[in-house]
Amino acid sequence: MADTLIRQGGATRFTQAVASLGANTGNGTRLAELTPPGQINLRGRPSDPRFVRTVGAVLGCVLPLNANTVTSAAEVTVLWLGPDEWLLVTPAGEETALIARLREALGDIHAAVTDVTGNRTRLRLSGPGARETLMKGCSLDLHPRGFRPGQCAQTLLARGGIILHQIDDAPTYDIYPRRSFSEYTWMWLSDAVAEYQR
Amino acid sequence: MLTINCPWCGPRDETEFGFGGEAHRTRPADPSALSDAEWAEFLFMRTNPKGLHRERWVHSHGCRRWFNVERHTVTNEITRVYQMGSASEAAETAPAAEQAPATAAIEKQGSRS
Amino acid sequence: MTKAEFRTPTGGRIDRGRPVNFTFNGKALQGYAGDTLASALLANGIHLVGRSFKYHRPRGILSAGSEEPNALIQLERGNRTEPNLRATQIEIYEGLVASSQNAWPNVETDVGSINNVLSKIFVAGFYYKTFMHPQSFWMKVYEPVIRRAAGLGKAPVEPDPDFYDKMHIHCDVLVAGSGPAGLMAALAAAKTGARVVIADEQNEFGGSLLASRETIDGKPAADWVRDTVEELKRFPEVRLLPRTTVTGYYDHNYLIMAERRTDHLPRGLAPKVSRQRLWKVRASQVVLATGAHERPLVFADNDRPGVMLADAARTYANRFGTLPGKRAVVLTNNDSAYQAALDLADAGVAIAAIVDLRTQLGGPLAAQAKQRGIRILTNSAVTATYGAKRVTGVDVMTINGSGESVIGAPTKIDCDLVLMSGGWNPAVHLFSQSTGKLRYDDALACFVPNVSMQAERSAGACKATFTLAGCLAEGAAAGAEAAKAAGHGEGEVPALPSVERTEPQQPIRPLWVVPSTDLVGHGKAKHFVDFQNDVSAADVLLASREGYQSVEHLKRYTTTGMGTDQGKTSNVNALAILAKSLASPIPQVGTTTFRPPYTPTTYGVLAGRDVGELADPARHTPMHSWHVAHNALFEDVGQWKRPWYFPQGSEDLHAAVRRECRAVRSSVGVLDASTLGKIDIQGPDAAQFLNRVYTNAFLKLEIGKCRYGVMCKEDGMVMDDGVTTRLGPNHFLMTTTTGNAAKVLDWLEDYLQTEWPDLRVFLTSVTEHYATASIAGPKAREVVAELAPDLDMSAEAFPYMSYREAVVAGVPARIFRISFTGELSYEINVPAYNGLYVWEQIMRVGAKHGITPYGTETMHVLRAEKGYIIVGQETDATVTPQDLGMGWVVSKQKPDFIGKRSFSREDTSRSDRKQLVGLLTEDPNEVLPEGAQLTATADGHPPIPMIGHVTSSYYSETLGRSIALALVKDGFQRMDQHIFAPLGGKTVKCAVTKPVFYDPEGVRLHG
């Protein structure tokens, strides 16, 4: 039964969670909530080669060890959150199997694999005005010289914490607010983006 | 508003951080061996310099790591940023603020001293 | 309707093809696009624009910029009205409505001007001296009268229909100011590829060049500006921000700028665009090119409308094609006014005389003036001015040898304009805000930047470089150096444009008070220093005589420099007069502190979008929409919105809570407990870690069992509490209070990262991963059993303080059998994205038992009946577990844990500390107010010692009477005694009891 349940987004008061934003055509800047993806919090010691190797083998991509960077494989995107912490993003529902595979592979290696799928929702902001929309509330240097596709950051957007992930040069950003902040973040973004929408 | 160079994430606005008071105050290994006066000294007494001050900050809205900052209390100039446990003297020569975030250095964690 | 007599026939930067209609004080007027309100008024022959703050003297336009002290305007009406705007900065637009301030009934006939007649009582410090006694008069009489009389503009009373926003920006080089130095700095930096932001408070770039008749590269300066701006626009990394005032310079090269995005347009035209924007700039390097302000001269009755700064008049003529008068007398102590005189003469103003305080003439400008037949009176002073609402003439006399007095007979000269120049003050405001140190330059008689404290450099007039060539060169060098320091280029300075050679200026003669026939303060004349606050030289001297010898004291005593202009035209004159009276050198007296903002800034732009529902995030649980749909009223717990109670029909709080309490005690209720903090703890040392941070033991907690724990800080005071469950050998789930969730996680990480890095433990917040429904009451088991048919719910299989995993309503769940109500209770945790669904299933299944959703108020009552504490309500960081009667939660065996050592400190181990007790009022219907103070005796003479206070107080439906918890000094020893709550009109007698009022044996809990 659980498999058939709709996973509820965080800003459904304003919009139904959608599976994908679709191609961003035209000059408008768009904001949407995506279906909450599977999310796994991974902790472990990067200095432990067994940990890094094991995780890499299970994920099919190297664990990003450089600050604020993202790696990805077919079914998982790995966001650096801290020197010993990562967020693994999977298609909705795939997280359970990946958790099991990781836990089994890690065995007695000191690590923590935690299902945090419910912790955050995912909003997508894309288009020519996306960067300036974020600049209204984010003190990071988002200029292409400072923040590029493939980078991520945990930071503040206005008065709420977010994980920010730049996807492409459109630019497209994935914004992960904590679930309880989803409506606030949505309201804030839809207000900020208005001048860039047609 | 300060810019604080998180040793892990790089420069961020002060709003992302929490302040943790004076650095290099190690919790006594055996508090029961201390006199009331000694324990009170640990609990309550802090330096309050006009000048360089070593203090603890936590990147609350970022990587959640605690680290040390050396800040001038008059000018607010930050002269050094260094990880927990890295010896305070080791950083004298090269301000940690100029080092790239060094992931491997996590193992350098140690006590507050 | 511009009067042609006050416009030049051609020239200026106004668009004569675009007339603009506006009204001033109800009168329909016309100007041109490109006019400021000030230039448009002058073009209509209007100088009288306001009344002074204290004496209500008629005042005219003094300047042409943001330093304006007099021409303060109330702009627009109704919800868009805005006070204290400077006419010199307002760009006119079609339909603009402006009026004067500080005048009643109007600026022409102002009854407040009687103050001028009474001016002897309005001397320095008059607020302090006049309105001292009797004290009771202050609030009722003096203050309202002063406020009405002294009011600057009127704040709007209706909500602001416009919106404001903010923008963060990072750059390599921020250039403040777009005059010759600023433009060259931006250009030099831009050529290196650096990210450059250049901001200027005016509507177009160019600064002083917009009013200059000089040439650059062989073309008019304004054309060079236009070409340079076009060149800058071609650099992709350059952002040009006109109408943007750099208003604050803070630590670490953090600056804020206020941009006026739509103020130059008719109101309400651009709904999607913010009216103003606050830029928060983090600049690697800053170039300050903020120019300079001309100083007024302090001479007798120097405040009549028509008395104007010389360079401002030049600006009106050259830039705005506006003639501020027809016949001018120029009073100066330096060369720059000669340029103004020449330009105005060319524009059609008769120059009646140049009155020069200096004894000798020299230099090309004076020669030119002479050549043109302008009458020049050296070593002379203007000793009087004539005219009421407009100057009509002046007296000129010869200065004596000491420069302190005048000799001979006055010569009267008719004029409708007096232009003055007392030298120039570099605009060092931002430099000083950056904590840079100033130096007084004796030769130039001004303060200049000396020691930089941040990554900034000054260029041009703001560091007292007043030649065009000098400004261009300094700007270029500063821009190149700044770019290099930011990592761009090698410091190469671009080729400098060619300019006409300028001769060195003749020295200034700083006579800080221009001598007149009477000593300052003795005749009828006033020598104004601060025009806006009506501070005269006599006030400064009086303050000095009365002992106010520090410039900061002088400022506060006389209010000089405390107006909306912050003394841009007055501060240096005031401190120089003070220095002279103290016979101290000016550097020794020093300046007052320059503070942000540089010019007044709207509250709107400071608030930005942090208004209304965006003012603070409202955190919602996954079930929030259900609560809203079921009439919940909400309580703020931190940023969370928690259901407070669910009224039905016409129920008030008390009726609803009584019903909700009855339901839980008699059948079943359900609470949304999703907001509790939840921390997942994993690692081989997890148990050891918990053993150190909780006061009680955790090493031997069995897998599948829950334990209540209390955390203290090192000082032994309770910090947080909650239930922690062992999920596996190396795996725990900790819960924290709602309000402390983030704080506890930071605090635990602190210990792990700094004190005990050897412990192998990882902490992960899962607060928001789970939605939590707490099902409580005698029927709770039946509800859960139906939802989780595969789970053995018997008391033996699933006892109190244990945990099971199960599928609940088809969703994988964690069920904790823990209770905060004293009833049989289960907390069901499911992933948040299924939280609403599971909640709806609980309601569906529970319906047959009358399941009742309850809120935080009922939760508080139920837990108080059981004597369960709430951290932050029963505790306040001065309360130990022992004080709460919870010594049982403090391990005697563990050698160490956080806080243990402090329990044996003398103060902490006292037996007569404030301790938690229950209180029962004599009248069972009397509900004490929370926070009520408690005394040991019912009567006595004040002060009666206070022995404690009420921490929680409710009407208990279960017990049919009121109950309260209180922290009372020596409370444990007062059991069964009576204490008292004096509540103003009455004193309530209370019996001290144990804090557990209901089911002390816990029978229901374990059922």
Ligand SMILES: [Zn+2]
């Ligand atoms: Zn960090």
